[in-house]
Amino acid sequence: MKLIASKSIFSKQELKNKIDQIKKTESLTTLFALLNITYIAPYTFHDVLNQFKSFDYISSQVVLEHMSPKVLNELFQFTKKSINRGQFCVHTINFIDHFANPGLFQDKSISEFNFLRYSDSTWKYWAENTIAYTNRLSYPYYLELCEKHKLKIINFIGENYRKRNELNSKLIHKDILKKYSPTIAIEDLTRYQRGTLIISKV
Numbered sequence: 001m002k003l004i005a006s007k008s009i010f011s012k013q014e015l016k017n018k019i020d021q022i023k024k025t026e027s028l029t030t031l032f033a034l035l036n037i038t039y040i041a042p043y044t045f046h047d048v049l050n051q052f053k054s055f056d057y058i059s060s061q062v063v064l065e066h067m068s069p070k071v072l073n074e075l076f077q078f079t080k081k082s083i084n085r086g087q088f089c090v091h092t093i094n095f096i097d098h099f100a101n102p103g104l105f106q107d108k109s110i111s112e113f114n115f116l117r118y119s120d121s122t123w124k125y126w127a128e129n130t131i132a133y134t135n136r137l138s139y140p141y142y143l144e145l146c147e148k149h150k151l152k153i154i155n156f157i158g159e160n161y162r163k164r165n166e167l168n169s170k171l172i173h174k175d176i177l178k179k180y181s182p183t184i185a186i187e188d189l190t191r192y193q194r195g196t197l198i199i200s201k202v
């Protein structure tokens with residue numbers, strides 16, 4: 001709390017009061033009213049635009065890797081249309097195979113980029129489902145989307161946040177390479193495990 005307060009416009013006591021207020025709410029409806037949140041689920045971008053015409057800030061935390069290329073394209077199109085000029089979007093995106101993540105389904109023997117070895121049809125048959133969908137895309141894809149929609153890349157901060165278990169790039173399936181422009185450097189697909197993309201409309 002002390003650390004958060006040191007970086008916040010609120011004092012430690014004000015933050016504590018806010019958290020106490022949140023703890024006292026008894027339903028999602030009262031919580032959203034207290035925090036001024038409009039929660040739309042399930043949603044389409046059209047539904048969002050029906051509520052608000054423009055935005056000063058759009059952010060996500062390890063969500064974009066769960067969106068299909070089609071929905072990602074819609075999101076970047078929506079961003080271009082609805083983010084106010086000079087304002088920012090911050091997306092933290094995870095690029096690794098979620099079967100390497102700690103938890104019930106973790107396979108400790110695989111590289112964190114293991115999912116790049118498979119064709120689209122094999123991956124779809126064995127691993128794709130609507131509950132735990134991952135798009136198997138790495139950061140150049142998102143940079144290309146920014147270029148396509150003429151959004152300015154303010155920064156991309158790539159990270160390797162866990163011990164690396166390298167995947168031989170020769171094992172990357174051609175179906176994966178086809179998702180990128182032909183000039184892509186194959187090593188870029190396994191360069192970062194996670195990254196934060198900061199974009200803006202100029």
Ligand SMILES: C[S@@+](CC[C@H](N)C(=O)[O-])C[C@H]1O[C@@H](n2cnc3c(N)ncnc32)[C@H](O)[C@@H]1O
Pocket residue numbers: 060061062063066067071
């Ligand atoms: C790994 S969780 C991250 C949740 C949260 N942001 C966090 O950091 O703890 C991924 C989230 O992405 C959401 N998600 C999946 N597809 C989505 C989509 N098309 N649009 C918005 N959210 C989506 C899921 O509902 C899930 O809550």
